[in-house]
Amino acid sequence: MISSSSHFSSLLFLRKLSHTVFVLFRMQGRWHLSRSMFSEYQKLAKEALPKMYYDFYAGGAEDEYSLKENVEAFHRITFRPRVLVDVSRVDLSTTILGYNISSPIMIAPTAYHKLANPEGEIATARAAAACNTIMVLSFMSTCTVEEVASSCNAVRFFQLYVYKRRDVAALLVQRAERNGYKALVLTVDVPRLGRREADIKNKMISVQLKNFDGLLSTKVANDKGSNLEALANEKFDASLSWEDLAWLRSITNLPILIKGILTGDDAIKAVEVGVSGIVVSNHGARQLDYSPATISVLEEVVHAVRGKIPVLFDGGIRRGTDVFKALALGAQAVLVGRPVIFGLAAKGEYGVKRVIDMLKDELELTMALSGCPSLKDITRSHVRTEREQLHSML
Ligand SMILES: Cc1cc2nc3c(=O)[nH]c(=O)nc-3n(C[C@H](O)[C@H](O)[C@H](O)COP(=O)(O)O)c2cc1C
Numbered sequence: 001m002i003s004s005s006s007h008f009s010s011l012l013f014l015r016k017l018s019h020t021v022f023v024l025f026r027m028q029g030r031w032h033l034s035r036s037m038f039s040e041y042q043k044l045a046k047e048a049l050p051k052m053y054y055d056f057y058a059g060g061a062e063d064e065y066s067l068k069e070n071v072e073a074f075h076r077i078t079f080r081p082r083v084l085v086d087v088s089r090v091d092l093s094t095t096i097l098g099y100n101i102s103s104p105i106m107i108a109p110t111a112y113h114k115l116a117n118p119e120g121e122i123a124t125a126r127a128a129a130a131c132n133t134i135m136v137l138s139f140m141s142t143c144t145v146e147e148v149a150s151s152c153n154a155v156r157f158f159q160l161y162v163y164k165r166r167d168v169a170a171l172l173v174q175r176a177e178r179n180g181y182k183a184l185v186l187t188v189d190v191p192r193l194g195r196r197e198a199d200i201k202n203k204m205i206s207v208q209l210k211n212f213d214g215l216l217s218t219k220v221a222n223d224k225g226s227n228l229e230a231l232a233n234e235k236f237d238a239s240l241s242w243e244d245l246a247w248l249r250s251i252t253n254l255p256i257l258i259k260g261i262l263t264g265d266d267a268i269k270a271v272e273v274g275v276s277g278i279v280v281s282n283h284g285a286r287q288l289d290y291s292p293a294t295i296s297v298l299e300e301v302v303h304a305v306r307g308k309i310p311v312l313f314d315g316g317i318r319r320g321t322d323v324f325k326a327l328a329l330g331a332q333a334v335l336v337g338r339p340v341i342f343g344l345a346a347k348g349e350y351g352v353k354r355v356i357d358m359l360k361d362e363l364e365l366t367m368a369l370s371g372c373p374s375l376k377d378i379t380r381s382h383v384r385t386e387r388e389q390l391h392s393m394l
């Protein structure tokens with residue numbers, strides 16, 4: 001990782017290769033190739049994991065166009081920093097749905113943490129507590145709702161998929177509520193599972209999830225392709241629609257956020273049905289390939305919402321600069337998926353904490369260098385989007 005250092009006598013170029021930003025720099029007379037901390041954790045995760053699991057975590061849908069775009073669209077946004085602002089103290093703290101957290105960086109819901117580390121979601125939750133941030137526990141968690149709740153004092157939200165067996169979804173919601181989860185995050189972009197070709201080739205497994213013991217089986221074992229795809233086809237309710245928000249509200253008192261919004265039109269509907277927030281997300285590019293990079297649609301959604309509910313964001317966050325860009329374009333906070341999993345696979349709870357701390361440190365530096373002592377100082381005019389750059393050339 002490159003840190004601020006006077007040892008660098010030259011910095012040759014920045015170039016994008018897949019998810020990795022390489023910087024060739026000259027230090028003490030020799031050329032070195034550096035990579036971001038994210039890609040170092042990704043590399044460690046790849047070494048630590050069986051290929052099937054690594055491919056599941058890292059992969060996207062079909063051609064993986066959106067997977068690359070989620071990351072690369074950030075690279076096309078530049079800064080408009082302000083100088084001579086007192087940044088001797090930089091405050092990253094914020095409030096999400098009334099909960100104070102140390103920075104606007106939260107943990108996205110991701111499935112199957114025990115495939116990355118034997119402690120599973122408990123390790124992730126403990127890292128969230130240590131970083132004083134919010135973890136969104138996946139509906140497809142390998143630890144139970146109760147185990148994660150009793151493992152630490154992290155503020156936890158619970159992500160919900162709606163199974164055809166609505167009674168099972170309702171039971172999980174009630175267990176989450178009883179165990180102190182503070183909000184529900186309804187994921188709406190998986191009526192069917194995206195075509196993840198690595199998982200199909202690897203015949204990705206689906207394990208029995210303890211949350212559903214005694215309720216239904218989540219283990220599918222066939223050798224025809226992705227068992228996850230088979231499970232989703234068997235269990236997920238593809239008929240879920242806007243009308244079902246009323247049903248969800250009738251079974252819980254928790255605030256409901258909708259995750260998976262990509263257009264202003266759907267954002268307006270979300271406000272109309274009365275949810276407490278939305279997450280702009282394309283599911284880490286694992287569902288509809290050629291869906292837009294999430295950062296490229298954030299502003300459209302923010303404008304449509306007109307400040308009525310908080311807009312959260314995920315997809316492609318790999319650097320503190322990415323967090324800053326999302327906030328400048330109107331997100332209240334961001335969620336990170338793969339970086340957390342790679343931290344978990346590489347170094348367990350410590351790895352997750354390191355990944356979050358690294359993003360926080362980078363965000364703090366970005367704020368200082370942009371002249372923003374607090375999050376409210378980050379404005380739209382601190383970034384220049386690709387469209388603005390093109391416009392200025394006309
Ligand atoms: C391995 C993996 C598993 C995921 N599982 C879930 C899940 O169970 N529920 C959900 O709503 N989203 C899930 N997601 C999507 C994430 O919540 C999030 O939208 C995405 O990872 C953000 O992109 P990023 O990985 O580039 O940070 C998953 C993503 C990955 C990579």
Ligand SMILES: CCCCCCC(=O)C(=O)O
Nearest residue numbers: 111140193228231232286
């Ligand atoms: C049976 C479907 C499993 C989905 C696994 C979690 C998820 O959302 C993902 O993107 O992967």
